[in-house]
Amino acid sequence: MPIGHTMAPPVIMVGFTWASVASIGVFQPDESVILIEEPGVVGVRGLRSEVRRATVIRELVAWDYHLEGAADAFYNAHPDLAPAAIAPVLEDATLFAARLAERYGLPGAGLGAARLLRDKSLLRRTTRAAGIPNPESQEAENPRQVREFMTDHPGPAVLKPALGQGSVGARVLQSADEADGVWAECVAEYAALYGHRRVPGRTAPVRMLVERYLRGPEYSVELLVSDSQVLFGNVTGKDLYPGPRPVERGHLVPADIPADLETLLREQTERVVRAVGFGTGAVHCEWIVEAGTPHLVECAGRLPGDAIVELIEWAYDVEFLRAFWALLAGEPPTRPLRRRAGQAAAIRFLYTGPGVIENVGGLAAAYAVPSVITCKVLVEPGAPVRELRSSLDRVAFAISCAATPGEAVRRAEEAIGRLEITTRPETAPPGPPDDQRPRDKGFSGATSRTSTMSGTE
Secondary structure, three states: OOOOOOOOOOEEEEOOOHHHHHHHOOOOOOOOEEEEEOHHHHHHHOHHHHHHHOOOEEEEEEOOOOOOOHHHHHHHHOOOOOOOEEEEOOHHHHHHHHHHHHHOOOOOOOHHHHHHHHOHHHHHHHHHHOOOOOOOEEEEOOHHHHHHHHHHOOOOEEEEEOOOOOOOOOEEEOOHHHHHHHHHHHHHHHHHHHHOOOOOOOOOOOOEEEEEOOOOOEEEEEEEEEOOEEEEEEEEEEEEOOOOOOOEEEEEEOOOOOHHHHHHHHHHHHHHHHHHOOOOEEEEEEEEEEOOEEEEEEEEOOOOOOOHHHHHHHHHOOOHHHHHHHHHOOOOOOOOOOOOOOOEEEEEEEOOOOEEEEEEEOHHHHHOOOOEEEEEEOOOOOOEEOOOOOHHHOOEEEEEEEOOHHHHHHHHHHHHHHOEEEEEOOOOOOOOOOOOOOOOOOOOOOOOOOOOOOOOO
16 A cells, blocks of 8 residues: 555554564554665665565555655655654664654654764763763774773773674773774774675764773663653663674563662663753663763663563563553553562573584473573574674573562573584684574564564663
8 A cells, every 4th residue: 555545543663673564563453554675775675575474564665664765855855644652662763753753743762862862972961960870981983992992091991882782892901902903893893783784885883982880780770751751760670692793692671770879870861861951762871880880881762672672661561562562642641651570570581602603492481491481592503603793793691580589580591501502613704694683682572562672772
């Protein structure tokens, strides 16, 4: 059907993952979603044939949403569309979605807030001015500037893209002597993230940040916000793989922390919301607590990835995703949003080491673990696995929900431990697969309340 046909007002999703399509299909009627994705991705992925399997999709529109003015051009091409709600699925779709919502007169983050949240350098400048603790940080154009920063700020540092996501192109440096090699590696990874999209003629400018390494536990805060007012908040505990790459090994909802720290993290995140002028939607804000003080790592104006939405829904018994879409439609949530979790929910990921996947098994044994909700393998025999560099390199996950945080974590880890995934020692390609988006987080089909693992951590 053409995009302008006269059915009920559609909702618009910007960016594609199967997980997001499956999740919204739980509560949206058939043919009620317009999906916008870039022409290069549509062609490489063969999305037009793929999305025919999703009855919730009304139309797939190929639109180069990264270009300046792309949302305004879309609005002018479809001024009578009258969508009910608009939301980004991916981090790099946030600016387009925010501007498109403005043009159609719908609730959203607001283009100004989305721009500040998307650019880590701008976010540092803005929130630091508001008195929110940030690590010492500066933009770097070359390895020499990284070395100079580390001379001025002795100790380890973090190098990462200003517009990065999912830990792609991020690494810890222990010494300034590593600057040249780490710079080349991180810039190449970031370029590969965009290069796989095969958008002809596009070059992705690489802007890097070098920052003082923070020592302390990591958390994220998830908020639902309506017209700058917080309606729901949660603190998620993080667990990272050891090593120089800040890749998450797991998450726990709610975080097993004292009440005063939970309150402080939520209050600081609300300060970030006010500092950037965020309007309506979801906020996913990451913190490291060093010497008792939360320091801002980064903040995304979108739904969290890594199944955090599922963990929230199971732990709190709320319809987080449905409430998110209701707010973007200018409506109140259909069910109350509980302030306290009645249970704990955890996810744990598996990384096998580099090589090529040889055998996959153990799913039945993993599902037999009490309290396990979902266990999924993201790779098939023959798939390459590279050295652990980002969240895209993990190969499986398990989700559990239990009465206590400790039990939830133990059950998820036990399930992961029962998986039988073997590799053969063969060097994997250094970059992401060139036939698809860096792994679609592979999380479609998760057996949870919303089956969504959209976005990137």
